[in-house]
Amino acid sequence: MSPIVEVDNICKSFGVAKVLQGVSFTVRKGSVVAIIGQSGSGKSTALRCIDRLETIDSGRIRVCGHELASPGLDLNQLRRDVGIVFQSYNLFPHLTAEENIMLAPRLVKRQSRSDAREKARHVLAQVGLSEKGPCYPSQLSGGQQQRVAIARSLAMEPQLMLFDEVTSALDPQLTGEVLRVMENLAAAGMTMILVTHEMAFARRVADEVIFMHQGRVWEHGPSSLLDNPATAELRDFIGNGL
Numbered sequence: 001m002s003p004i005v006e007v008d009n010i011c012k013s014f015g016v017a018k019v020l021q022g023v024s025f026t027v028r029k030g031s032v033v034a035i036i037g038q039s040g041s042g043k044s045t046a047l048r049c050i051d052r053l054e055t056i057d058s059g060r061i062r063v064c065g066h067e068l069a070s071p072g073l074d075l076n077q078l079r080r081d082v083g084i085v086f087q088s089y090n091l092f093p094h095l096t097a098e099e100n101i102m103l104a105p106r107l108v109k110r111q112s113r114s115d116a117r118e119k120a121r122h123v124l125a126q127v128g129l130s131e132k133g134p135c136y137p138s139q140l141s142g143g144q145q146q147r148v149a150i151a152r153s154l155a156m157e158p159q160l161m162l163f164d165e166v167t168s169a170l171d172p173q174l175t176g177e178v179l180r181v182m183e184n185l186a187a188a189g190m191t192m193i194l195v196t197h198e199m200a201f202a203r204r205v206a207d208e209v210i211f212m213h214q215g216r217v218w219e220h221g222p223s224s225l226l227d228n229p230a231t232a233e234l235r236d237f238i239g240n241g242l
């Protein structure tokens, strides 16, 4: 089976800063890949390139059958196929949880109000928030808001989910709620790439771990590499994280 994501030797600079220096990896359908590494190592930039929120200077990216450099790229279809969730939830404060979730299916997929509402209720249940549809973001905890943000992505029925440090702003208890939702998604077969500082979570849930250092894939392997780092850089990184 061909991979759902193929990142081939991509390079990206911002001005003189070479942020990605020949990054390559592939992601199999249904697998969970955790990207770890120090601040500034290029994790977010790599993730953003996969959703074409950033363009690359060289190399090649293929995602869910889309060739990202192709002049014929259907950006709308790419954005339907790939869901992305960030540390900040970015919910609209004047819309309820349910209305936030209904927005993209209504606008992008042209779903009827009743179909979009039914889908919203389904995905809210999936993230354990069946009761919270009528609530405004200000009435929800940070962890609940983040779960609404995840539900909003799921409502578009993506083939691939990208998570960029989605629990970094949350206290430990709320972090646990959000990680459980992600773990359930993984168990249900969702393909996921997640940038995370949660080493225990990565160890337990990820099929593969990518350690980035100075814009390069420094180590890549099964999550057991966290217990047996091959390089001093990964050893230092894990040591500092404890």
Ligand SMILES: Nc1ncnc2c1ncn2[C@@H]1O[C@H](COP(=O)(O)OP(=O)(O)OP(=O)(O)O)[C@@H](O)[C@H]1O
Binding pocket: 014, 017, 019, 037, 038, 039, 040, 041, 042, 043, 044, 045, 046
């Ligand atoms: N839009 C931008 N313009 C200029 N420089 C940028 C931009 N985005 C990222 N960078 C720089 O690229 C480098 C890598 O940033 P990136 O956000 O990918 O790192 P990261 O590994 O996600 O770090 P963190 O763990 O802090 O989130 C950093 O030095 C950052 O300052």
Ligand SMILES: [Mg+2]
Binding pocket: 043, 044, 045, 164
């Ligand atoms: Mg980042």
